[in-house]
Amino acid sequence: xxNGKEAFTLPGVLADIPTHYCPGCQHGVAQRLVAECLDELxxxxxxxxxxxxxxxxxxxxxxxxxxxEAPHGRAPAVATGVKRARPEAAVFxxxxxxxxxxxGMAETMHCANRGERVTIIFVxxxxxxxxxxxxxxxxxxxxxxxxxxxxxCADNEGQPIKMTEIIASxxxxxxxxxxxxxxxxxxxxxxxxxxxxxxAPLNNLGLGFVEILATCPTNWKxxxxxxxxxxxxxxxxxxxxGTFKDVTELETIEGPEVAE
Amino acid sequence: MERPIxxxxxxxxxxxxxxxxxxxEIITMSSRFNTSGYKVVEVRDEVMETCTSCAACALIxxxxxxxxxxxxxxxxxxxxxxxxxx
Numbered sequence: 001x002x003n004g005k006e007a008f009t010l011p012g013v014l015a016d017i018p019t020h021y022c023p024g025c026q027h028g029v030a031q032r033l034v035a036e037c038l039d040e041l042x043x044x045x046x047x048x049x050x051x052x053x054x055x056x057x058x059x060x061x062x063x064x065x066x067x068x069e070a071p072h073g074r075a076p077a078v079a080t081g082v083k084r085a086r087p088e089a090a091v092f093x094x095x096x097x098x099x100x101x102x103x104g105m106a107e108t109m110h111c112a113n114r115g116e117r118v119t120i121i122f123v124x125x126x127x128x129x130x131x132x133x134x135x136x137x138x139x140x141x142x143x144x145x146x147x148x149x150x151x152x153c154a155d156n157e158g159q160p161i162k163m164t165e166i167i168a169s170x171x172x173x174x175x176x177x178x179x180x181x182x183x184x185x186x187x188x189x190x191x192x193x194x195x196x197x198x199x200a201p202l203n204n205l206g207l208g209f210v211e212i213l214a215t216c217p218t219n220w221k222x223x224x225x226x227x228x229x230x231x232x233x234x235x236x237x238x239x240x241x242g243t244f245k246d247v248t249e250l251e252t253i254e255g256p257e258v259a260e
Numbered sequence: 261m262e263r264p265i266x267x268x269x270x271x272x273x274x275x276x277x278x279x280x281x282x283x284x285e286i287i288t289m290s291s292r293f294n295t296s297g298y299k300v301v302e303v304r305d306e307v308m309e310t311c312t313s314c315a316a317c318a319l320i321x322x323x324x325x326x327x328x329x330x331x332x333x334x335x336x337x338x339x340x341x342x343x344x345x346x
Contacts, residue, residue: 007264007328008318019323023298024275028322184281184316217275224275 011039013064020058024224026214027055029181030123031062033212034094037195038065041202047090048082050075052104054096055129073104076111079118090202092119097138098128101161105137108167112209115172117201119208121194122163125216126235133219137161140234145219160238167209168244174206175199176245180213182231186241196246205247213239264311264329265303271325274299278317278326284310287317 010016014035021027038044047065051057053072060067070078075093083091100108100122111118127145128134134147138160142151152160168176175197179190190212197208213235215227222230243249272294278301279287290302303311311328318326 005330007313007330008315008326010324014324016324018271021322023273024277024322026322028324029320032324181320184319187319224277225280228277228280 011035013038013044015062015064017061019062021055022218024215024217024227026181027123029187030121030212030214031059033191033194034121035063036191037198040195041198043090046088047092048086050079050082050091050093052093052095052099054099056094056096056123059094073099074107075099075104076120077107080111080116083116083118090198092121092198094121096129097122097124097126098136101137101163112167112170112173112207115206117204119197119201122209122211123214124211125214127216127219129216129219140238162239164209164211164244172206173209173245174247176209177243178211178213178239178241180231180236180241182228261305261308262331263308264313264331266327267301268325269294269300271323272298272300273323274301275322276301277320277322281316281320283314283316284312286310
């Protein structure tokens with residue numbers, strides 16, 4: 001329509017190219033939220049993105065910022081080095097759950113514990129997406145994957161790891177929140193959380209961490225709409241949404257507050 | 261006719277998430293396929309006028325395939341008050 005303002009504009013830092021993600025994959029929404037926050041905070045010239053391994057690997061193709069690609073799980077370690085070498089840069093990592101919560105657990109924990117002034121964007125889709133749907137530390141109990149075809153068994157494999165709660169309990173983190181992008185309301189709340197996660201290290205408060213619950217329709221063996229419904233039906237009851245730590249708001253340090 | 265919503269059919273992957281969030285439920289699956297082989301969504305001309313430009317579909321779309329424009333403001337005579345070209 002020629003006359004009338006655009007009701008929705010894509011951020012300029014987001015590359016206008018087709019994504020490689022499967023239909024309905026919410027990585028697209030997650031990376032758009034990151035791009036919108038980079039645009040709003042005018043960080044496109046001073047941001048350095050640390051890519052990870054997984055479906056999130058091609059983040060350097062989609063965000064028009066300087067990027068470094070880290071080995072599997074090592075993005076927080078690489079981010080530490082980049083931030084210490086270039087303290088004026090806004091350094092952030094974009095990682096999936098297989099990358100961050102499994103092989104990169106040590107790097108993530110120590111990066112948060114040291115309170116590095118970086119932002120970690122953690123896209124949790126409860127499965128190893130790119131490698132073909134293997135069980136991840138965040139896979140739900142009973143969820144069938146290629147490496148647990150009978151469903152994850154809590155006795156053998158334990159309960160899914162709640163990363164946001166762990167990061168919030170560490171001294172170095174300044175902001176830790178879990179959000180979802182399954183509904184318009186949650187997308188808007190997610191945008192605010194991502195922005196706060198970027199602002200915390202910029203204000204020299206500590207590490208900013210945001211966990212985004214996302215779908216993987218291909219490896220969940222569901223249609224995109226079914227997968228989106230599963231977020232509210234199964235994931236959110238176990239992975240409660242909310243801000244678990246925010247040093248700028250003293251009252252929320254006492255306990256989790258639902259950010260809706 | 262005013263078209264407040266437009267789909268980039270080459271980007272659409274037919275995931276149908278926009279159909280679930282549309283408050284007016286005017287987004288439907290078409291019978292067309294795009295060059296990538298995905299069925300694409302559409303808003304039929306006869307229901308196009310009911311679009312409220314809420315942009316919920318554009319917010320949920322993982323592939324940035326949807327553009328939404330606000331309807332231009334009109335004065336009492338029905339003339340378009342402010343015109344933005346874009």
